[in-house]
Amino acid sequence: MDAIKCIYSRVSTRDFNTREVSDEDVNDIVRAAMAAPVGMGRYTLKRITVMKNEEFLEKVTAACPQDPARRSSPFYGAKTVIIVSAETKETPDIEYADAACMVYAMALAARAKGIASVYLWGFLPAVRADKELLSALRLPEGYTPLSALAVGYTDEPLKEFDRPRHEIAVDTID
Template sequence: MNTMETICSRKTIRSYTGENITADELNVILKAANASPVGMGQYDSMHLTVITNEELMNKIDAAGAALFGQPDMHPLYGVPTLVLVSSKKPDPMMENVAFSNAAIIAHNMALAATDLGVGSCYIWGAIAALSGSAELLKELNLPEGFIPCCAIGLGKTDCKYEIRDIPENRIAKSIIE
């Protein structure tokens, strides 16, 4: 796919077969994460955690469901792999940089997944729940002083990517001349 085809085909996948992505696919997706821009080039302010542990995944899923007040929901959608993006706890003045770094890294991974035909989903809600659980945070074994920001769920899907017709005015626009 060329760049615009990938951008316009990308969509959030919430239905997974349960089959995991291959090691080669994961490597391409992690390469895309590493190709991301990071504020002031401070790559050491970011951290990736690849989670495939089913028990931990189920706990994060349950914490997310509890946060949404819907115990029967599965905010991780049964993804077999979750790539958590964490940042060094930012100075409150610079929170915008830390969370933007994480979002850009997650999005680069989503675009790479699209290109590979692999399913991906942005996971922010369940990560907010995770951040509120001291017990789960401990299990992540993050570097000292790092906080989880967001995650990308990855897995095989039966959903197909097709170039979508994107409404050009979906995001309101002002022009200052």
């Protein structure tokens, strides 16, 4: 699949099956985050946590407010959740943008490998608010979890698209 088709074919998955992503594939996906643009090149102030601990995922699920739209879990059954954290004291707005770039790079890498994903944000306030959950991430002092990507597989093969699935208004100023 070429790069443009890969970009068009990335979709959010919200019904993962029980198949786990191999360590090798997780490693390739994580490395894509290291190719993302990051404000002022502050790569050393980022942290990536590959979370596969079922107990942690269950505790987070229990700590999240019940939302019928999220069905059973904020992770939709995914067994692997990759969390991007950053040191946020100086430039918190940039750190959020950095995290988004890193997560998106990982989502594209996953799609290129035929691996499903979904960008996750909704569960993070529950983690940030709970000392035990936060400490399970083993982040350095001053780091905050900012965004995440759940990865896994679906029963239905992922579809390929030749064009964007969403529309955004575009103004060209000549």
